[in-house]
Amino acid sequence: MVRVNSSRPEIYLDACATTPPGPAVIQRIMEVQQIAWGNPSSIHGPGICAAELLERSRQTTASCLMANTTDVLFTSGATESIHLALLGTARSMQPGRLVISAVEHPAVVAVAQMLNREGWEVFTWPVDALGRIKLEAVDSMLAPPTRLVSVIWGQSEVGTIQPIKTIGRACRDRGIPFHTDATQVLSQGLLDWASLPIDLLSASAHKLQGPKGIGLLLVRPEFLSSIQPLQCGGGQEQGLRAGTEPVALVAGMATALEQMKKLASDFDQSKQNQVSMVKVMRDALQKNLLTIPGLYFTGDQTNRLPHHISMLVGTAQNQPLSGRAVVRELAKLGLAASSGSACMAGQSKNSMVLEAMQVNSEWLQSGLRFSLGPWLIDEQMQDVPDLLQKAIYAVASVV
Ligand SMILES: Cc1ncc(COP(=O)(O)O)c(C=O)c1O
Incomplete structure (x- = not known):
């Protein structure tokens, strides 16, 4: 008998795939959907109400991320932001070289392939066995004709955080536009956009307990005019992303960011916030997993x-x-986890990320990921090693 409730597994350890929206987020979306259903481009009452709420949400988003409101473009999610950042920027230039890391999300890899078909040369920045960018390759990677660079900030499959400031400064020194996919990092703490040597930054709301279908692209003002829109029509989002704005979803994302800001200020007062509590939980779980052989x-x-x-x-x-197979067994036991990037989970391919880290070829389909969030409680975490051990036995017994 499967113990899991299909809509909300008992132990949800797949935050990197998506997160349950927080109660304040759901409340806000419902409220805004009711009061601000108008089209923000209309110049009558309902439209003006929607436009005001849209701009208020933009201000909240910008202030949480230490950005100006004009730096914030709303998109449908990180995939779209990545497309707009990279395709939009590249298409305003003569084809040259695009550099991406060897451990990018499939959305970046797909855009690189598109640009390659449009005449761009694509260089892959190698990583070491821990998934860290090889910084010693910086000069060769950023040598002419490199015109655009994209490096993931926090790797979704193996958790490695890249030295993004060092890479950003190296790009800035050479006048090369730099994009980062910050989708997994943003859920772990607000960014200080003003101080970062990054020109374009992509993220999705649903990874930080916000709604699905909304994301953002942060853009430095000097890059706005060099982005070609991918979808045209209305002049929304400074003419860079046509389409009526989903005001309620934008408000939901702004609320999710506000919640994070509140947690950060609680942290200042109590020296402990939910992110740090999650880290403590993560560390304890990892220690307990050490007892499992293999x-x-x-x-x-x-x-x-x-x-x-x-x-x-x-x-x-x-x-x-x-x-x-282990993930499937865990699901039967009421534990939701992942074997890698959620976007690759439907395909039984080798992990490109593990391959880039030079993991032995026999192990390229053996990745397992637990990603935690503040919805978890300690008692649940106590059960995880035992459940994993059971799942491993079940899979090993049929091999
Ligand atoms: C690092 C990273 N980038 C981009 C994405 C794409 O996000 P979305 O599916 O919300 O567009 C994801 C989602 O898994 C991700 O983890």
Whole structure:
């Protein structure tokens, strides 16, 4: 008998795929949907009400991220933001070289392939065994004709955080526009956009307990005029993203960010906030998992997303197991996890990220990821090692 409730598993350890929206977010979306249903471009009462709420949400978003309101473009999510940032910028230039890291999300890889078909040369910035960008390659990577660089900030599959400021400064020194995919990092603490050497930054609301279908692209003012819109029509979002704005979703994202800001200020007062509590929970779980034979932690264990545990799963005799099979067994036991990037979860392919980290080829389908959030309680976490052990036995017994 499966214990899991299909809409809300008992132990949800898949925050990197998505997160349950917070109660304040749901409340706000309902409220705004009711009062601000007008089209923000209309010049009558309902339209003006929607436009005001849209701009208020933009102000909240900007102030949470230490950005100007004109730096904030609303999109449908990180995938669209990445497309707008990279395709939009590249198409305003002569084709040259695009550099992306070897551990990007499939959305960035797909855009790089599109640009390659449009005449761009694509260079892949190699990583080491922990998934860290090889900084010693900086001069060769950023040498002419490099015209655009994109590096993921917090890697979703293995949790490694890249030295994004160092890379951003190196790009800035050479006058090369720099984009980062901050989708996993933003849920772990607000950014100070004003102080970052980054020109374009993409993120999605649903990774930070906001709604799905809304995301943002932060853009430095000097880059706005060099982005070509991908969808044209109305002049919304400074003419860079046509289409009637989803005011309620934007308000939901702004509320999710506000909630994070509130937690950060509670942290200042109590020296403990939910993100740090999640990290404590993560550390305790990781320690408890050490008792299970056949598990190998992957990614950088120091510079790492604070809610993230990634591992390779094998038998006690060191035989690799299928991460997807373990995830299926865990789901039967009421625990939601992932075998890698959610976007690749439907495909039984080798992990490109593990491959880039030069993991032995037999283990490329053995990735398992637990990503935590503030909805978890300690009692649930106590059960996780036992459930994982059971899932591993179940998979190993049919190999
Ligand atoms: C690092 C990273 N980038 C981009 C995305 C794409 O986000 P979305 O599906 O919300 O567009 C994801 C989602 O899994 C992600 O983890």
